[in-house]
Amino acid sequence: MKVVILAGGFGTRIRDVADDIPKPMIPIGRYPILWHIMKWYAKFGHKEFVLCLGHKGHVIKSFFLDYEAHTRDITLTLGSGDSIAYHSDHDESDWRITLADTGLNTMTGARIRRIRRYVEGEEFMLTYGDGVSDVDIDKLLAFHRSHGKILTVTGVRPPGRFGEIEANDTGAVSGFNEKPQATGGRISGGYFVARAQLFDYLDDNEDLVFEKGPLESLVRDQQLMMYEHSGFWQPMDTSRDYQFLNTLFAEGEAPWVP
Numbered sequence: 001m002k003v004v005i006l007a008g009g010f011g012t013r014i015r016d017v018a019d020d021i022p023k024p025m026i027p028i029g030r031y032p033i034l035w036h037i038m039k040w041y042a043k044f045g046h047k048e049f050v051l052c053l054g055h056k057g058h059v060i061k062s063f064f065l066d067y068e069a070h071t072r073d074i075t076l077t078l079g080s081g082d083s084i085a086y087h088s089d090h091d092e093s094d095w096r097i098t099l100a101d102t103g104l105n106t107m108t109g110a111r112i113r114r115i116r117r118y119v120e121g122e123e124f125m126l127t128y129g130d131g132v133s134d135v136d137i138d139k140l141l142a143f144h145r146s147h148g149k150i151l152t153v154t155g156v157r158p159p160g161r162f163g164e165i166e167a168n169d170t171g172a173v174s175g176f177n178e179k180p181q182a183t184g185g186r187i188s189g190g191y192f193v194a195r196a197q198l199f200d201y202l203d204d205n206e207d208l209v210f211e212k213g214p215l216e217s218l219v220r221d222q223q224l225m226m227y228e229h230s231g232f233w234q235p236m237d238t239s240r241d242y243q244f245l246n247t248l249f250a251e252g253e254a255p256w257v258p
Helices: 031-043 056-065 067-071 108-113 137-147 196-201 211-222 239-250
Strands: 002-007 049-054 072-075 084-085 097-102 124-128 131-133 151-156 164-167 173-177 191-195 224-228 231-233
Touching: 002 031, 002 067, 002 108, 031 049, 031 137, 049 056, 049 191, 056 067, 108 196, 137 151, 137 191, 137 224, 151 211, 196 211, 211 224, 231 239
Parallel strands: 002 049, 002 124, 049 097, 151 224
Antiparallel strands: 072 084, 124 191, 131 231, 151 191, 164 173
16 A cells, blocks of 8 residues: 655745755655654555655655665776665665655645545555554554544654653652653544545645644545554654654664664
């Protein structure tokens, strides 16, 4: 199944981390968060990707066009008939990636509409290029196919933004959780599954926000279902999120790593 990833936003809240690259290219460890998202889908056998590009989309194109040089050891022979010899392998050799320019200022709904020809008539997965999760893609897909509706959204618990103190009735502190998982209601974590009829709710108006009119219309028509995911989910919206995700990765505690 094809995986559509929204990767064209400006990422204004995280420009203090990196202003020269698009948000999906901000790294966790050695590779961009976008790559980590794709690796998770590939773990479940979904290796055809459609990337909706916008702000600094050329950076994402360059990364994948030069992917072999980015990820493998090489020997260059310079001069007439320059040649390259590769000395290492990677696990992404069977990925198929469509890099689609969906406009600089285009909002999410119109970005999805503009890649229709690449997923015409098919079910497809859809997510954002700035959030990682350990959601079970097989179970998500099974749930989607069980209810027959047009769209499934993964509902997640929003991560806590501040540390949480645990104390007893006397005030004695028994623990401190630096990054607690919130216990409130669920929010959209992305990781959608859609039927082709989703495009009936979209148009090419660049101001169309997917999360507003289209999703509201799907709710009205009783065509939106939620898959509950209570495991790990974390967006990279701020420098604090960036530091948190990179710390998890560096310490070998990243749940989204296959």
